[in-house]
Amino acid sequence: MNLRNVGIVYRKELTEWLRDKRTLVSTVLVPLLAFPIIMVGMIFLTTVMIGKAEKEKAKVMVLGGEDSPQILEKLQQVSDLQIVPTTNDYKRQISEKEIRAAVDIPKGFDNALSRGEDQTVKIYYYEGEIKSAFGRDHIDKFFKDYRESVVSSRLSARNLPASIIKPFDITQENVAPPEKVSGAAIGGLLGYMVILLSMTGAIYPAIDLTAGEKERGTMETILSSPLARVDLVLGKFFLVLSASLTTAFLSIVSMGTSFYLVGRPGVISDKGAAALQLHIGLSTVLSVFLMALPLAVLFAAALLTIALFAKTYKEAQSYLTPMTFIVVIPAVASLLPGVELNYKLALVPILSTSLVCKEIVAGTFHWNYILLILLASTIYAAAALFIAVKMFQRESVLFRS
Amino acid sequence: MIEARGLSKRFQDKKRGEVRAVDNVSFTCQPGKIYGLLGANGAGKTTTLRMLATILEPTDGTAIVYGYDVVDDPEKVRANVGFLSTATALYPRLTAQELVEYFGRLNGLDETTLKKRVDDIFNRLEMNDFRDRRCDKLSTGMKQKTSIARTLVHDPPVMIFDEPTTGLDVMTARTIINFISDCRERGKAIIFSTHIMSEVERLCDSIGIIHDGKLLAEGTVPELRAKYAEHNIEEIIVKVIGPLQSKSEARVS
Numbered sequence: 129m130n131l132r133n134v135g136i137v138y139r140k141e142l143t144e145w146l147r148d149k150r151t152l153v154s155t156v157l158v159p160l161l162a163f164p165i166i167m168v169g170m171i172f173l174t175t176v177m178i179g180k181a182e183k184e185k186a187k188v189m190v191l192g193g194e195d196s197p198q199i200l201e202k203l204q205q206v207s208d209l210q211i212v213p214t215t216n217d218y219k220r221q222i223s224e225k226e227i228r229a230a231v232d233i234p235k236g237f238d239n240a241l242s243r244g245e246d247q248t249v250k251i252y253y254y255e256g257e258i259k260s261a262f263g264r265d266h267i268d269k270f271f272k273d274y275r276e277s278v279v280s281s282r283l284s285a286r287n288l289p290a291s292i293i294k295p296f297d298i299t300q301e302n303v304a305p306p307e308k309v310s311g312a313a314i315g316g317l318l319g320y321m322v323i324l325l326s327m328t329g330a331i332y333p334a335i336d337l338t339a340g341e342k343e344r345g346t347m348e349t350i351l352s353s354p355l356a357r358v359d360l361v362l363g364k365f366f367l368v369l370s371a372s373l374t375t376a377f378l379s380i381v382s383m384g385t386s387f388y389l390v391g392r393p394g395v396i397s398d399k400g401a402a403a404l405q406l407h408i409g410l411s412t413v414l415s416v417f418l419m420a421l422p423l424a425v426l427f428a429a430a431l432l433t434i435a436l437f438a439k440t441y442k443e444a445q446s447y448l449t450p451m452t453f454i455v456v457i458p459a460v461a462s463l464l465p466g467v468e469l470n471y472k473l474a475l476v477p478i479l480s481t482s483l484v485c486k487e488i489v490a491g492t493f494h495w496n497y498i499l500l501i502l503l504a505s506t507i508y509a510a511a512a513l514f515i516a517v518k519m520f521q522r523e524s525v526l527f528r529s
Numbered sequence: 530m531i532e533a534r535g536l537s538k539r540f541q542d543k544k545r546g547e548v549r550a551v552d553n554v555s556f557t558c559q560p561g562k563i564y565g566l567l568g569a570n571g572a573g574k575t576t577t578l579r580m581l582a583t584i585l586e587p588t589d590g591t592a593i594v595y596g597y598d599v600v601d602d603p604e605k606v607r608a609n610v611g612f613l614s615t616a617t618a619l620y621p622r623l624t625a626q627e628l629v630e631y632f633g634r635l636n637g638l639d640e641t642t643l644k645k646r647v648d649d650i651f652n653r654l655e656m657n658d659f660r661d662r663r664c665d666k667l668s669t670g671m672k673q674k675t676s677i678a679r680t681l682v683h684d685p686p687v688m689i690f691d692e693p694t695t696g697l698d699v700m701t702a703r704t705i706i707n708f709i710s711d712c713r714e715r716g717k718a719i720i721f722s723t724h725i726m727s728e729v730e731r732l733c734d735s736i737g738i739i740h741d742g743k744l745l746a747e748g749t750v751p752e753l754r755a756k757y758a759e760h761n762i763e764e765i766i767v768k769v770i771g772p773l774q775s776k777s778e779a780r781v782s
Contacts, residue, residue, distance in 0.1 A: 133635060136631070136634045136635060137635075140620075140623070140627075140631050143622070143623065143627070144620060144621075144622040144623060147622040147663075148622060344618050344620075344621065345616050345617065345618030346617075346618050346619065346620055348584060348614070348616045348617050348618075349617040349618060349619070349620075349679070351584045352582050352584055352607060352610070352612035352617060353607060353632055353635045353636065354604045354605070354607040354608035354635060354636055354637070355604075355607075355635045356604055523585055523586065524540075527585070
């Protein structure tokens with residue numbers, strides 16, 4: 129191996145790469161814009177939609193209750209509800225979002241209540257439709273409050289204390305620090321996105337530097353120079369790795385900035401902001417990056433090897449596109465609830481990195497797993513790089529026809 | 530200077546089984562001489578030249594190029610060879626100067642020597658007008674000049690040309706032919722393959738006729754004319770490979 133020649137190849141590949149507009153898109157624009165657009169856009173949209181739904185005065189229909197003026201009057205006083213005239217097609221109206229919900233008041237409700245008889249109020253709503261759920265909740269809250277007031281007045285009429293139906297209270301307190309909460313919620317996503325983008329960032333240069341060269345006819349030109357094949361493949365490999373790491377780095381920067389900006393007070397509701405508070409320090413970011421490094425080496429070497437088999441750019445694309453799914457599946461698996469690191473999973477590439485990144489963001493450092501994963505990933509990466517060098521020495525691959 | 534010793538190349542083909550692309554080919558080319566390798570498409574010319582340039586490794590036999598064995602010292606062989614073919618394209622996103630400098634560096638030239646060499650070649654080939662233009666913006670003629678500059682930058686004593694004028698217009702082809710002739714005057718040993726017989730007559734000191742991977746006839750142009758009683762080189766080739774061609778056609782039918 130001649131380091132000077134590896135450097136010469138790398139500099140030349142870098143020059144060509146930086147002059148390619150497609151590079152700007154796949155390596156810089158995609159990771160920088162993916163988070164603001166996907167995450168922030170969705171968060172804003174959800175916040176706006178929920179806010180709008182919450183503020184909306186829900187149109188609801190009251191079925192029956194003509195003989196119970198007391199409950200009807202109280203219902204009409206609820207500020208979040210707008211009572212509409214009763215019709216028979218209330219189910220259709222709910223389905224078609226003309227009204228949000230309907231409530232069926234049993235016959236003789238007021239009188240039965242005063243006599244202390246058992247009766248049921250039925251609420252109709254549309255499951256999965258957020259505005260219908262809000263309408264249902266408003267009605268539900270009204271009737272529960274009303275029921276409580278009836279219970280209190282009955283107790284006081286009999287001179288009984290309120291504690292007779294509520295002998296004790298239950299409260300809950302969260303002991304997890306904020307970074308743990310955010311780690312569990314979106315920490316998995318950070319590792320997943322870094323892995324996915326370090327893969328997608330490597331695809332285009334890997335194709336361009338192998339099948340692209342074959343197609344353009346420059347492979348034979350470079351092979352006729354005194355450059356050793358191992359130096360050629362290493363120069364190309366370092367460029368693909370640079371692209372992969374640049375994409376991963378920009379994705380972390382973009383994600384951090386997006387969450388920081390959205391999480392600031394006043395940008396969205398306090399409830400939403402609290403959920404988005406990411407307590408990620410520089411050491412966490414560096415740790416995630418360190419864990420992703422051997423994986424990026426693995427991707428760069430594997431993609432170069434596979435793309436080298438192809439004769440044309442298109443053929444290489446058809447080989448590498450399914451690779452994205454191979455990466456996505458274990459990365460998604462790590463996001464599933466209940467999937468946690470153990471010694472067996474620590475040996476599964478991609479899945480192990482995604483899982484450990486989730487833990488690191490959540491503030492947990494299981495050093496035994498971290499070292500095992502780093503060791504395993506480094507071995508996989510070295511094997512992939514070895515195969516890539518071997519492939520560049522095979523005439524049947526370089527001159528496949 | 531260039532000595533092929535029983536060069537052979539076999540490869541496996543899914544349909545045809547084992548194929549002998551080049552079969553026991555031997556010839557010699559001295560410095561200041563041009564050796565023309567002639568034959569039909571698929572005869573084995575490109576494979577032979579690729580083995581001499583160490584782009585492919587021989588299955589059997591070897592070749593000595595400028596004192597180095599193509600099997601044992603491929604990198605040293607390549608450092609002493611300039612290889613040009615219609616398949617050796619240019620990097621589209623590099624400028625003409627960057628491309629030539631890249632190959633100069635890969636050939637181990639230091640920056641001072643490289644600058645002097647590049648300036649000299651660009652002046653000689655009248656390339657200064659487009660030295661900073663990207664290769665994908667160059668005309669065919671400019672591209673050929675840049676390719677020539679690439680092969681010359683390390684001043685190799687051996688030149689290998691594989692059908693260098695195929696598909697080129699008259700003026701561009703002329704530039705190449707003049708360049709090859711110039712190389713001979715500078716004392717380089719040159720191997721040259723072509724389908725254009727006027728180029729053979731003008732350039733080649735001796736020729737070898739290859740068919741089905743085998744070298745069937747060899748000699749200077751006057752020698753071959755006398756041996757086959759034909760003036761026209763095309764007719765000589767037909768006479769050399771004709772009987773075999775008929776046989777193989779008969780086998781097919």
